Amino acid sequence: MADLLVTDARIVDPSGVTKGDIVIENGRITAVGPTAARECAGDPERLDADGMVAIPGVVDVHNHMHDDELFPADIDFASETASAVAGGVTTVVELPTQTPVTTPEAVRQKRDDCEQLAHVDFGLVAGNFEDADVDVAEIIAEGTRDFKTFTAEPYLAEDREIVELLSAVGEAGGKVRVHCETQGILDHARAQIDGDDPGVYMDSRPVEAELDAIGRMGWFAEYADCPLHVVHVSSGSGAREGARFKSRAEVPVTLETCPHYLAFSKEDVEELGPFLKVNPSLKSPAEVDRLWDALADGTIDLVASEHFPTHRAERERGWENIWEPYAGLPSIETMLEFLASEGVRDGPLSWQRLLELVCARPAREAGLYPQKGSLLPGTDADVVLLREEPYEVTASKLAFVGGWTPYEGREWSHRVDTVIAGGEVAARDHEVLSDPGDGEFIERGPIR
Structure with a gap:
């Protein structure tokens, strides 16, 4: 009945x-x-x-919600999955922040902790891996197939370690997610900056750092025969760079962007300052326009929130010194309404394309489709x-x-x-x- x-x-x-x-x-x-x-x-x-x-409940495959060592007591998996469901997100795949989740025991402990708090169904990503000393098979046995690594600080992995991680994960049937910014370019850009106001932060993470890292990770993934997921592509140029490897189809490559890279440009920092501090940083209006084009034409595979919760007071500190607050924005509750309003009603997306971007494709990427991301009987x-x-x-x-x-x-x-x-x-x-x-x-x- x-x-x-x-x-x-x-x-x-x-x-x-x-x-x-x-x-x-x-x-x-x-x-x-x-x-x-x-x-x-x-x-x-x-x-x-x-x-x-x-539409089906939104599947958000990139968010940061639970870290007892980082977040204050009132921000945890319960508060943030409540915010998620309020915004139409009914499945989340959560990524580590400061506390590493790099062993089978850590995955199991986080799963047990989150099950008591979750308002919505959830999966987990293992990370953040700075080397290839990983028990891949045992982590997969705990129920996750995603492994996160970085080409930039604070979890910088050297190229050799990334290649070895890709090789091990690919052989075991998993996928590697990579934060793509080249640290050498970031170091050089930071050295040119003398100041601590919000505007200078955008110049500390130039688009070339993203382009170089996406290109290298594409070749690394192809060499190691491992599916690659590029998280939070922040520019239209970055999307085009990633498309080169998608078209080769030697290994699956997926590209993700986030609402803030579509909603804001570096020109908005004058008004909003530290409330737009995010890594990678916001790019030029021209890059935002190109990113919308990549979203509409299928170059970008999916949109994820990259939700990172902080209190207003913590973020206010950035007006005095932009280097002090954590980078990241609360966005999981507003993501769907933003895309429906500025993407479908006022932008280049159809309802079917929105369905693909936040429901069907994220569910496929997470290995959950069609149980999630569809309205099929x-x-x-x-x-x-x-x-x-x-x-x-x-x-x-x-x-x-x-x-x-x-x-x-x-x-x-x-x-x-x-x-x-x-x-x-x-x-x-x-x-x-x-x-x-x-x-x-x-x-x-x-x-x-």
């Missing part, structure tokens, strides 16, 4: 947008489409979508309803505990109305209705 019937929705699937209904039973979608209500048995709770857009009942109405973004209306958003004051056209996770209504109008522990750890499937 059905538990929930969503009626009169504009349902997005790869072929287009169709008016119809969604039937949910025991946490699974049992029917979807124009005739789905006829297949609904029993007397389920009814949720009238009233013409709202319905038999899959997890993770559904987001978006209503179209003009509104002004303000941190006071978000679930995020940090008290700020870089999008403050922007005028958007779409707002997350209702979020269904695992067949239960988990959030309405950014009010979280789910509880810590509602989410489950998901072992990742094959990613080749």
Whole structure:
């Protein structure tokens, strides 16, 4: 017998947008489409979508949410997955920050800790690896196939170590994620800077550092026969560099960008200062335009939030000295609304392209499709309803505990109305209705 019937929705699937209904039973979608209500048995709770857009729950494969050594006590996996579900994200794949997760025991411990706190289903990435002394097979046995490394500080791995890590992970059936900026270029750029105001930070991480590192990692991955995922591509030029290796198709290469690289340029730093400090740094308006083009034409494979939570007071310190605050922005709760408003309504994206960027392709990249990232019968009942109405973004209306958003004051056209996770209504109008522990750890499937 059905538990929930969503009626009169504009349902997005790869072929287009169709008016119809969604039937949910025991946490699974049992029917979807124009005739789905006829297949609904029993007397389920009814949720009238009233013409709202319905997409699968967003799958965010890059975020930083849980680190007892780094984040204050009120920021943890519970607070941040609550912010996630408020914004329509029903599955997260979390990456390490300061505390390394480089052994099977560390993966197991983090999984156990997060299972008690999770509002949404989750996976984990192992990292941050500075050498190739890794028990790859045992880490994969703990349920993750992703390994993170860096070509830049603070977790700089030498080229030889990266090649050996790629080789071991590729042979074991995993994927390596790389932060791509060449440290030598960053060192040279930093040495030219004399100052500590926010504007100089953008010049300390030039686009050439990203281009060089993406190129080298592409060749390394091809040589080592290992799937490569380039995280947070910050420029249109970086996307084009990555496309060279995607077109060769010797090994799978995926390119990820993040909302802030589409929403802001280095010219916005004069107004927002430390509230736009992020690594890699923001680039020129021309690079932002080229990145939007790469997003629309398929060069960029997916969008991830790169969510990094801090309190407003911590970020304010950067007005006096930009080198002091951590780099990173809170963005998981606003990502979907930004892309629906500035990408679909006012930009170059279709609803189908949005579906691919934040639902289907991230789920495939994580080895979770179609159970996640789709609205197919038999899959997890993770559904987001978006209503179209003009509104002004303000941190006071978000679930995020940090008290700020870089999008403050922007005028958007779409707002997350209702979020269904695992067949239960988990959030309405950014009010979280789910509880810590509602989410489950998901072992990742094959990613080749």
